Amino acid sequence: MPHKPPTKEELERRKTVGIHEETVTNVSANDFPMNYPGEDHSWDIEAFKRNFRVEFHQNDPFEASFSLVGCDASIANAFRRIMIADIPTLAVETVFINNNTSVIQDEVLAHRLGLIPFKGGREGLHKFLKWWRRPADESQINNSYYDFNTVLLRLDVRCEHNEDAAPGETDPTKLYKHAHVYARDIEFCPVGRQSRYFSGDDVIAPVHPDILIAKLRPGQEISLTMHMHKGVGSDHAKFSPVATASYRLMPVIQIERPILGADAEKFARCFPRGVIGLEPVTKEEASRKGSGYEGHEGELKAVVVDPMRDTVSRECLRHEEFKGKVKLGRRRDHFIFLVESTGQWESDAIFLEAVAHLKKRAQDLEKQVINMVR
Amino acid sequence: MSREEYQVPNTGSGNSPAIGGGSFNAGQRDFSGESGGGVIYYICGDCAVRVPLERDTPIRCQKCGARVLYKERTKRMVQFEAR
Numbered sequence: 491m492p493h494k495p496p497t498k499e500e501l502e503r504r505k506t507v508g509i510h511e512e513t514v515t516n517v518s519a520n521d522f523p524m525n526y527p528g529e530d531h532s533w534d535i536e537a538f539k540r541n542f543r544v545e546f547h548q549n550d551p552f553e554a555s556f557s558l559v560g561c562d563a564s565i566a567n568a569f570r571r572i573m574i575a576d577i578p579t580l581a582v583e584t585v586f587i588n589n590n591t592s593v594i595q596d597e598v599l600a601h602r603l604g605l606i607p608f609k610g611g612r613e614g615l616h617k618f619l620k621w622w623r624r625p626a627d628e629s630q631i632n633n634s635y636y637d638f639n640t641v642l643l644r645l646d647v648r649c650e651h652n653e654d655a656a657p658g659e660t661d662p663t664k665l666y667k668h669a670h671v672y673a674r675d676i677e678f679c680p681v682g683r684q685s686r687y688f689s690g691d692d693v694i695a696p697v698h699p700d701i702l703i704a705k706l707r708p709g710q711e712i713s714l715t716m717h718m719h720k721g722v723g724s725d726h727a728k729f730s731p732v733a734t735a736s737y738r739l740m741p742v743i744q745i746e747r748p749i750l751g752a753d754a755e756k757f758a759r760c761f762p763r764g765v766i767g768l769e770p771v772t773k774e775e776a777s778r779k780g781s782g783y784e785g786h787e788g789e790l791k792a793v794v795v796d797p798m799r800d801t802v803s804r805e806c807l808r809h810e811e812f813k814g815k816v817k818l819g820r821r822r823d824h825f826i827f828l829v830e831s832t833g834q835w836e837s838d839a840i841f842l843e844a845v846a847h848l849k850k851r852a853q854d855l856e857k858q859v860i861n862m863v864r
Numbered sequence: 865m866s867r868e869e870y871q872v873p874n875t876g877s878g879n880s881p882a883i884g885g886g887s888f889n890a891g892q893r894d895f896s897g898e899s900g901g902g903v904i905y906y907i908c909g910d911c912a913v914r915v916p917l918e919r920d921t922p923i924r925c926q927k928c929g930a931r932v933l934y935k936e937r938t939k940r941m942v943q944f945e946a947r
């Protein structure tokens with residue numbers, strides 16, 4: 491029997507994860523060799539190039555949303571994990587506390603300082619600054635800090651009474667000078683060539699100047715210096731360039747049989763706003779036999795407008811009147827990414843860097859494999 | 865400044881000072897000249913003022929009269945990992 495190529499519906503069915511009232515079906519990828527008799531599903535770079543595409547939905551400095559369509563979950567997940575754990579950023583690593591008489595303990599203060607995200611000149615951060623490595627000989631540690639691997643910060647704050655405060659004032663920020671210590675009080679001390687890369691708009695400074703570090707009362711003081719180093723998220727979350735990097739699969743909503751009138755309005759309310767729209771039944775549809783629209787010309791019907799905004803809550807599956815009229819699912823090869831930058835990188839640059847990183851890793855592995863076979 | 869560069873302030877010879885004589889030798893203390901005459905500073909528990917105390921003076925804040933005084937924090941630099 492000659493092989494029949496799969497129909498469009500069959501191809502669609504193959505790459506849709508079924509979402510039912512209680513179960514999720516068809517979850518695994520099936521486009522691999524020997525799975526479908528007579529079809530060649532071996533991986534092919536040309537086929538990949540033909541089918542793969544990237545669509546941007548939002549691209550702001552701190553938040554980017556885009557779709558990768560036509561790739562496997564392993565690749566999409568690799569990008570997600572690389573963005574979280576392998577893209578280097580600069581963060582506070584060591585805190586030298588000269589004085590801290592505030593109520594916040596040294597250890598906690600140091601931890602808080604480490605978590606503050608910083609920004610600075612792109613060229614300086616990504617090209618000029620290199621890794622700092624702890625020297626094998628611990629006594630040589632003071633000879634391991636250079637302008638290209640360590641950034642020096644200083645924080646000196648002392649709280650005093652404010653003589654100009656109005657009598658009866660109760661607001662600590664007005665009653666005292668420097669009652670609150672904010673991230674903007676941190677001072678960058680350029681060393682060597684750093685002033686060339688980090689000056690003007692490129693100066694190293696907290697992304698959010700209003701982060702509250704500690705609260706002080708008169709007589710209390712915080713005086714410390716900090717060393718920043720480059721690091722990766724797999725070492726400590728403070729080095730992760732993203733607040734979140736996640737993906738979800740594209741929702742699929744298929745209306746199998748007409749949903750009309752009041753039912754249509756109720757159906758639309760089962761989904762987030764903008765997912766389902768209401769359109770009047772056209773004359774052409776009403777005249778078509780067996781369409782389910784006969785005699786309903788002008789009535790409102792439910793149509794799928796923007797499935798991407800759906801949260802796949804399955805609310806519509808709970809109602810008797812929609813039984814058998816709707817099918818929910820997710821597109822298995824359509825990944826909607828959301829990348830939220832902490833501010834050191836542009837959010838889209840994080841993804842591009844992740845692609846470059848995966849490529850480099852693959853090339854390194856290739857070299858190793860070639861060495862192994864030789 | 866790194867940990868190794870830091871000079872540990874020295875509290876002096878360790879000899880017992882003459883009682884009431886005020887002849888306590890501060891030795892190599894580098895507390896910028898405020899330690900003459902065997903004065904040790906404490907922090908008032910109520911008003912946070914620095915209270916100089918000598919031997920035999922009552923343990924009491926000279927500003928507000930509070931009787932709870934705290935030892936000052938170490939003058940040494942303390943190093944922490946921001947983790």
Ligand SMILES: [Zn+2]
Pocket residue numbers: 908909910911912913925926927928929930
């Ligand atoms: Zn007092």
